[in-house]
Amino acid sequence: MSTVSVSVTVNGELRTHEVEPRVLLVHYLRDVLRLTGTHVGCDTSNCGACTVILDGAAVKSCTVLAVQARGGEITTIEGLAAPGEPFSAVQQGFHQEHGLQCGFCTPGMIMACTALLGENPDPTEHEIRHALEGNLCRCTGYQMIVNSVRWAAEHPDGIVPESSDAASSAPSTQGAGS
Amino acid sequence: MSLIGARVLRKEDPNLITGRGQFVDDITPAGTVVMAFVMSTEPHSRIVNIHSADALALPGVLAVWTAADIAELSTLGLPGLGRPLLATDVVRFVGEPVAVVVAETKYIAADAAQLVIVDYESMPAAPSITTALADGAPVLHSVLGGNTVFDQPFVDDLAADFAAAPHTASLHLVNNRCAAVPIEPNACLADWGPSGLTLWATFQAPHHLRNTVAAYFGIPQDTTRVITPDVGGGFGAKINFVPEYFLACALSRKLARPVKYTQTRSECQVLMYHGRAQEQDVDVAYDDDARLLALRVRVTQDQGAYPDPTGMGLPVLTTAMAAGCYKIPKVAISWRNVVTNTTPVAAYRGAGRPEASYLIERIVDLVADQSGIDPVEVRRRNFIPTDEFPYATHSPLAVYDSGNFAGAMTELLTLFDYDALKAEQARRRNTRDEKLIGIGFSSWLEIAAFGPPGSLEGFGHLGSWESVQIRVQPDGSAIIYTGASPHGQGTVTTFAQIAAGELGIPFDKISVRHGDTATVPQGIGTMGSRATAVGGEGVRTASVRVVERAKVIAAHILEADPADIVLEGDGFAVNGTPSHSVPWSEVAWKSFRPLEIPTDSEPGSLDITVFQQVPNFSFPSGAYCCTVEIDRGTGEIEITGMYLVDDCGTVINPLLAEGQVHGGVAQGIAQALYEGISYDENGLPQNSTLMDYLIPAATELPSYTDGRVNTPTPNNGLGAKGIGESGSVGAPPAVVNAVVDALSHLGVQHLDMPITPLAVWNVLEEAK
Ligand code: FES
Numbered sequence A: 001m002s003t004v005s006v007s008v009t010v011n012g013e014l015r016t017h018e019v020e021p022r023v024l025l026v027h028y029l030r031d032v033l034r035l036t037g038t039h040v041g042c043d044t045s046n047c048g049a050c051t052v053i054l055d056g057a058a059v060k061s062c063t064v065l066a067v068q069a070r071g072g073e074i075t076t077i078e079g080l081a082a083p084g085e086p087f088s089a090v091q092q093g094f095h096q097e098h099g100l101q102c103g104f105c106t107p108g109m110i111m112a113c114t115a116l117l118g119e120n121p122d123p124t125e126h127e128i129r130h131a132l133e134g135n136l137c138r139c140t141g142y143q144m145i146v147n148s149v150r151w152a153a154e155h156p157d158g159i160v161p162e163s164s165d166a167a168s169s170a171p172s173t174q175g176a177g178s
Numbered sequence B: 001m002s003l004i005g006a007r008v009l010r011k012e013d014p015n016l017i018t019g020r021g022q023f024v025d026d027i028t029p030a031g032t033v034v035m036a037f038v039m040s041t042e043p044h045s046r047i048v049n050i051h052s053a054d055a056l057a058l059p060g061v062l063a064v065w066t067a068a069d070i071a072e073l074s075t076l077g078l079p080g081l082g083r084p085l086l087a088t089d090v091v092r093f094v095g096e097p098v099a100v101v102v103a104e105t106k107y108i109a110a111d112a113a114q115l116v117i118v119d120y121e122s123m124p125a126a127p128s129i130t131t132a133l134a135d136g137a138p139v140l141h142s143v144l145g146g147n148t149v150f151d152q153p154f155v156d157d158l159a160a161d162f163a164a165a166p167h168t169a170s171l172h173l174v175n176n177r178c179a180a181v182p183i184e185p186n187a188c189l190a191d192w193g194p195s196g197l198t199l200w201a202t203f204q205a206p207h208h209l210r211n212t213v214a215a216y217f218g219i220p221q222d223t224t225r226v227i228t229p230d231v232g233g234g235f236g237a238k239i240n241f242v243p244e245y246f247l248a249c250a251l252s253r254k255l256a257r258p259v260k261y262t263q264t265r266s267e268c269q270v271l272m273y274h275g276r277a278q279e280q281d282v283d284v285a286y287d288d289d290a291r292l293l294a295l296r297v298r299v300t301q302d303q304g305a306y307p308d309p310t311g312m313g314l315p316v317l318t319t320a321m322a323a324g325c326y327k328i329p330k331v332a333i334s335w336r337n338v339v340t341n342t343t344p345v346a347a348y349r350g351a352g353r354p355e356a357s358y359l360i361e362r363i364v365d366l367v368a369d370q371s372g373i374d375p376v377e378v379r380r381r382n383f384i385p386t387d388e389f390p391y392a393t394h395s396p397l398a399v400y401d402s403g404n405f406a407g408a409m410t411e412l413l414t415l416f417d418y419d420a421l422k423a424e425q426a427r428r429r430n431t432r433d434e435k436l437i438g439i440g441f442s443s444w445l446e447i448a449a450f451g452p453p454g455s456l457e458g459f460g461h462l463g464s465w466e467s468v469q470i471r472v473q474p475d476g477s478a479i480i481y482t483g484a485s486p487h488g489q490g491t492v493t494t495f496a497q498i499a500a501g502e503l504g505i506p507f508d509k510i511s512v513r514h515g516d517t518a519t520v521p522q523g524i525g526t527m528g529s530r531a532t533a534v535g536g537e538g539v540r541t542a543s544v545r546v547v548e549r550a551k552v553i554a555a556h557i558l559e560a561d562p563a564d565i566v567l568e569g570d571g572f573a574v575n576g577t578p579s580h581s582v583p584w585s586e587v588a589w590k591s592f593r594p595l596e597i598p599t600d601s602e603p604g605s606l607d608i609t610v611f612q613q614v615p616n617f618s619f620p621s622g623a624y625c626c627t628v629e630i631d632r633g634t635g636e637i638e639i640t641g642m643y644l645v646d647d648c649g650t651v652i653n654p655l656l657a658e659g660q661v662h663g664g665v666a667q668g669i670a671q672a673l674y675e676g677i678s679y680d681e682n683g684l685p686q687n688s689t690l691m692d693y694l695i696p697a698a699t700e701l702p703s704y705t706d707g708r709v710n711t712p713t714p715n716n717g718l719g720a721k722g723i724g725e726s727g728s729v730g731a732p733p734a735v736v737n738a739v740v741d742a743l744s745h746l747g748v749q750h751l752d753m754p755i756t757p758l759a760v761w762n763v764l765e766e767a768k
């Protein structure tokens, strides 16, 4: 099958590859770039596990062909916090408020929540639930995901207050072991 | 410092929130090729011909196999009723794999699967219990003669008791067939090289899979390795031996390439074993005061096309738990297992117990409705009193360990104003179009902590214990290896919490490893709400033994008697003389140095393995209330409150316990209102994608109000009962009872799940 050249900026880096025109963006990210943090949970664009940020907006990368993203700027879960840098506020919020269990929906959830807070830095519970309508989680029942987003809204720099009642000092930067 | 009961944040999170988790599909060794199924489009047909030449000719295709190519590979499941890896001569459900293709990429594999043409000769299908049991029904497995696999009759059907009873109530209940829908569908990767076989699988019980695969191929266990890396949810549906595991291994052996299989969601919906699919005929007898006198339950379990051993056990659990938290003098149970032309049925979160709580909690509400006595009061009159534990039920499986059913109800009623809500309900009923209010209770009870000796062996497991190994490292940190195999439960965190308190080693210096048969001692796995109550107890036991040994070394260093050594600060001290102490790091370091330990000790002694047993099941319980509002114009149901009082005994981590409850409740609400796999009369599945199978999003679910009572189990030193399945057991009856309550003034006594707006609208229209 013939291929076309695709250049996209992914997590700040310009990437160029020859890909088949039919290749979905999610498969380009996972199979070609080996950025496996973006997941696939369905084949009907319902679950949102594949959500990335493309040119500032959350998109389901299983609904976009890699060629359609040509020239675009993509942020995936791997690009949210640089190595050695603190987690983003949304990442930290998911940790603080137990917004994940198995973690499979989580990258997509975090990207969708990141896009939401970009548009609406102080969303209500109702607004959060509606913004996440396209992201399915089978583990949490969503309430703690809502709490996670609220935590991020209330701590936009992602810094955990000293007085936090969390007994753990789990690492809060990339690259630290657990 | 004990961390039991502390709101500790999870050790699991950092990788998972940064995209650094490793799920099966993320792993791609050099040379990996991709496997895909050709799946039956027919519910019950003879395979006449399979044309695979075009697929084989496609560049990039390495193999196309049909049943004829794997004649030497045996079937899975029950002897005589086994499921072939690929359909042989006959297909028995839509989705059943007929052929398998392997190609260089997933795109080519999908193309190739499309090119395989199967000629079928259709036969009549029996896609439901009713059609399978009808006279002259098509027979799925000729050895059975009919479609009933097993039938356990009543020992005594209590006919005389019912005839003599002042009142009776009866219900026919359908527990709708549900799909587990872990957001990660099934996936596996087999790499069978000259040195042995490695199988990565998204599975809940790695050793169980390792032992089964080794036995299946007749290869030694030591060179057979199963790795369950990060697993994206399981809910019971990832403990079944499905053909893909064995085919991937066989193909890898044949092709000398790693072979990966990653299911699409649409494939998952028909291939991953379904849950529930159970019908019940329930009768109770009661007196003028609504005291229950007798209960009779006949269960019919739909097993799908091939009876799965776990699936066969579902009605056993349902009937064992049928009396719930009530003292009922006489209970009669009976069940049968029936095959149908549908996806096989096995465990799904709760596995037989949601069906039990559903039947008893529905019929108790019917007693309330018929007798005119408040449903809370009916429950209170029938609860097993707190001073009657251990309480022997009609079933030898179910000897309840402890509970406080009345206390849970009392706690529940502090979470909202029941009387005010009842008054508002009455007021609204008298208006023309204000939304109707419904209030539904569920005083549920389940069986957990599988289990006591013998409890899992019946399902093919090696044992019912769980393995825990604690290895203190030379720097004084510790690694715990466990046969429990979590997939979201937070076991890495809870086990470290338990160990931290017992070992006196800080939480941050304890790691928990699982999911690799090459490094973890023979284990059992995570299902049946057992990880904490069995495995967690193993962590406690092993920790105590490690400390005993460490005290010997500390005593040697401190020149004291081991009996006088206590855990103190960051290490050990002589009792009463805290300054006379030695840190853990020194004890750990010296434990590996023969010249620095007592001469009769061996180096490396701070390494303990236990195979933890528990003497009995535990019985988590609780009281839930769901409140709903129903739009009289559209039939739309809105959950306005979900009040959840759980009793799981000792709570290790309240944050994680709440997470487990919320997730289970979400699945319970989903079963009650949204989900249900259906087949048309010909056996074609009607909702095999997420477009038509509604798993709820954040907009469909309420926020939850949590409450708690604690009656520790006497069966383990922690007092923990297990909580993984509670929500899915407790929620469905609460939700259904609420909707029925909202419509009860119209004469409604029952509606089957999932209760759709259409079903409610029909009721409302009829009442006009
Ligand atoms: S994988 Fe993209 S929406 Fe499900």
Ligand code: FES
Pocket: A099, A100, A101, A102, A103, A104, A105, A106, A136, A137, A138, A139, A140, B183, B232, B233, B488
């Ligand atoms: S955390 Fe498992 S699906 Fe969301």
